[in-house]
Amino acid sequence: MSEPSSLSEACPAELGRPLFREGGAGSRVAGRGALRVGLRVVGDRLPAEIQQRDALFRRMLALADVLSVALALVVVTSIGDGALRLPALLAAPAVVAISKAIGLYDKDELLLHKTTLDEAPRLFQLATLFSIGVWLLESAVVDGGLGKVEFVAVWGIALVSALAGRAAARGLANRISAPERCLMLGSREASVLVESKLALRGGGGTHVVAREELENERGDVVVAGRLRELVDAHDAHRLILAPDATDSDAVLDAIREAKALGVKISLVPRFSEVLGSSLVYDDLHGVPVLAVRRFGLSRSSKILKRAFDLLVAGVGIAATAPLLVVAAIAIKLDSSGPLLFRQTRVGRGDQPFQIFKFRTMVRGADELRAELEHLNEADGLFKIAQDPRVTRIGRWLRRTSLDELPQLFNVLRGEMSVVGPRPLVIEDDRLILGWHRQRLDITPGMTGHWQVLGSSRVPLQEMVAIDYLYVVNWSLWSDLKYLLQTVPYVLRARSM
Numbered sequence: 001m002s003e004p005s006s007l008s009e010a011c012p013a014e015l016g017r018p019l020f021r022e023g024g025a026g027s028r029v030a031g032r033g034a035l036r037v038g039l040r041v042v043g044d045r046l047p048a049e050i051q052q053r054d055a056l057f058r059r060m061l062a063l064a065d066v067l068s069v070a071l072a073l074v075v076v077t078s079i080g081d082g083a084l085r086l087p088a089l090l091a092a093p094a095v096v097a098i099s100k101a102i103g104l105y106d107k108d109e110l111l112l113h114k115t116t117l118d119e120a121p122r123l124f125q126l127a128t129l130f131s132i133g134v135w136l137l138e139s140a141v142v143d144g145g146l147g148k149v150e151f152v153a154v155w156g157i158a159l160v161s162a163l164a165g166r167a168a169a170r171g172l173a174n175r176i177s178a179p180e181r182c183l184m185l186g187s188r189e190a191s192v193l194v195e196s197k198l199a200l201r202g203g204g205g206t207h208v209v210a211r212e213e214l215e216n217e218r219g220d221v222v223v224a225g226r227l228r229e230l231v232d233a234h235d236a237h238r239l240i241l242a243p244d245a246t247d248s249d250a251v252l253d254a255i256r257e258a259k260a261l262g263v264k265i266s267l268v269p270r271f272s273e274v275l276g277s278s279l280v281y282d283d284l285h286g287v288p289v290l291a292v293r294r295f296g297l298s299r300s301s302k303i304l305k306r307a308f309d310l311l312v313a314g315v316g317i318a319a320t321a322p323l324l325v326v327a328a329i330a331i332k333l334d335s336s337g338p339l340l341f342r343q344t345r346v347g348r349g350d351q352p353f354q355i356f357k358f359r360t361m362v363r364g365a366d367e368l369r370a371e372l373e374h375l376n377e378a379d380g381l382f383k384i385a386q387d388p389r390v391t392r393i394g395r396w397l398r399r400t401s402l403d404e405l406p407q408l409f410n411v412l413r414g415e416m417s418v419v420g421p422r423p424l425v426i427e428d429d430r431l432i433l434g435w436h437r438q439r440l441d442i443t444p445g446m447t448g449h450w451q452v453l454g455s456s457r458v459p460l461q462e463m464v465a466i467d468y469l470y471v472v473n474w475s476l477w478s479d480l481k482y483l484l485q486t487v488p489y490v491l492r493a494r495s496m
Contacts, residue, residue, distance in 0.1 A: 050237050050264065053177050054109040060173045061108070064165030065099050066092045069130055072157035073141075079153075082144035087137070091130070098129050108170075112182075112198070112206055112240075112266055116167040117481055123166075127159035179207035182266075183234050185214040185223060185254075186242030190268060194240055210234045214243055214254070221250035227257050238264040296441045297474060304476055305417065305442075312418045312483070313411040320405055327358055327402050334393040337363040340406060345423035348443040353415040355423060356406035360394025361387070401490045407446045419479040420445025421467035432464050439467035442474065447486045 069091050077084050099105060102122050108114050131154050134141055146154070184191045191211040198206055212230060216222050221243075223230065230236070239258050243251045258265050282289040297305065317324075328339055341359040344352050390398065397403040410416035416423065423444035424432070432439070449470055450463045470478070 050262070053180065053237075056177055057108045057114075057170070057173050058105045060169035061105060061166055062096050062099070064169040065095050065104070065126070065162060068161035068165050069095045069158050071161050072130075072154045073134070075157055076146065076150050076153050077142060080144075080146065080150050082142040082146055082150075085141055085143050087140045088142070091134075091141075094133065095126070095130055098126055102126065109264070112238075114170055114205070116163055116170060117484060119166065120163065120481075121477065123159060123162045126162060127155050130158055131155040174205035177205070179205055180237045180264075181209045181235055182206055182238045182240050183230060183236035184208050184211040184240045184242070186211075186240070186268070187213070187215075187244075190242035194242070194268065206238075208240070209236065214241060214251075221254050224250060224254055224257070227254065228261055231258075231261055231263055236263060238266060240266045240268065242268040293472070295438070295472060301474070305474075305479065306414075308476060308479060309411050309418050313408045316405075316408050317412075320408075323402060324405060327397060327405070330393045331359055331397075335362060335391045341403075343425065345425060345444070346429040346440065347415055347423060348440055350437075350440060352426070353410070355416070356410055358397055358403040358406060360391060360397050360403050361389040362391060404446060411446065415443070417443040417445040419448050419482045421448060421470060422450045422463060428460065431460060436461075436464045436468055439464055439471060442471050448482055452482060452485045452489060 073084060073088060073091065076082075102125055104119065104122055104126065131151060134146070134154055135151055138145055184194060188211070191208070195208050198208070210230075213222055227239070231239070241251070241255065241258075255265060255267070282291045331339055337359055339359060341357045341361070342354045343357075345355045347353045394403070407416055411418055420442050421439045421444050449466050453466075
């Protein structure tokens with residue numbers, strides 16, 4: 001294919017979809033650059049609409065970082081005896097430079113799912129480096145000095161406000177900019193899977209505008225040489241490729257062709273189904289090699305996870321003791337029957353155990369299940385949104401997730417973990433076959449990825465695959481992250 005002889009040949013004359021929605025703050029942000037939106041700038045290798053969207057996210061995140069450290073300094077000096085000096089204004093460019101150095105502005109343009117919580121370790125570094133800088137330059141920044149407690153306060157306020165500010169900045173950027181237009185290249189099954197995952201996160205500022213077959217039955221890439229035509233036809237900002245074999249020469253050629261068009265590329269490799277993100281990139285003298293972490297937890301990791309469970313369960317029981325008493329009294333006053341519901345679940349290493357919950361159903365509810373099978377709303381599991389067996393207090397307990405609190409005692413006994421694979425009843429566990437059974441190499445948990453996604457909305461076979469990947473990718477940070485993500489879902493009454 002010959003190179004275009006002029007920019008007019010490389011870029012269509014007609015305008016594409018505008019980057020910002022008409023009216024409101026978005027139209028003001030675009031400014032004079034809005035006249036160029038929709039024109040593909042091949043010379044820059046990135047279409048103008050993509051560059052402006054990415055720039056918006058970077059600027060919003062930089063503003064959030066600056067405001068977070070400014071808030072930390074203002075709050076601490078206002079409470080204490082110190083006062084800010086004029087050199088404190090240098091904190092703004094300093095924090096932006098630190099954030100850039102540790103990569104806090106470079107990932108959003110690559111990702112389909114942009115999340116602030118995943119940045120917490122790097123924001124921890126940012127807050128720490130900023131606090132050290134304030135300590136080293138204390139006399140130049142603050143008149144009157146700061147004490148040890150005040151330095152800790154600067155660090156804590158900067159960290160928390162950076163997390164909250166970045167989440168708000170991403171939400172605002174998504175609202176004032178048009179969705180990123182994605183063209184899905186792959187099988188129908190892969191397209192449905194990706195779109196369903198995007199829907200679980202509310203789209204996240206992305207929209208799949210079309211789907212095209214990537215390969216034929218023989219494995220040949222049928223879109224080779226047609227990518228420019230497809231990208232222009234759908235005004236695509238990103239290509240999502242889901243090939244059956246990522247190492248074929250035809251797929252590699254398609255990726256090279258897509259990169260030359262200046263659109264973003266997301267690759268859904270098949271090996272992610274069993275490896276997840278548990279890969280470490282190795283460099284063998286310029287040849288990239290993927291190293292795969294061992295399956296399961298090492299002895300030290302098991303000790304660390306158990307210590308985390310005991311800490312969270314102990315604090316949780318102490319903090320919720322009044323709620324436990326109130327719930328117990330309400331259950332006894334509402335209906336006859338035992339206080340706790342006990343049910344056999346399959347635990348780590350296929351060992352059964354008795355799970356504890358506050359009773360939310362009438363006596364003999366298990367015997368009524370067969371009569372209600374026709375009302376089941378879940379795929380593989382038994383779930384009825386308006387289950388007639390649930391008592392009045394039981395509905396309130398389920399809506400607030402208070403019925404799950406007795407499982408903290410399961411955690412203390414070592415039968416459950418705070419975070420882990422979902423514990424299944426024996427009947428459902430019998431449906432799990434093959435390598436999916438390795439999900440129970442880790443103790444089942446009170447919450448996990450399945451809870452955050454909405455347990456009743458995730459089909460059984462997909463849920464156990466997610467559980468398997470949780471085992472593959474386990475880290476203490478992932479447990480803490482799922483625990484934090486569970487809180488807003490419980491508050492929004494999206495619990496089990």
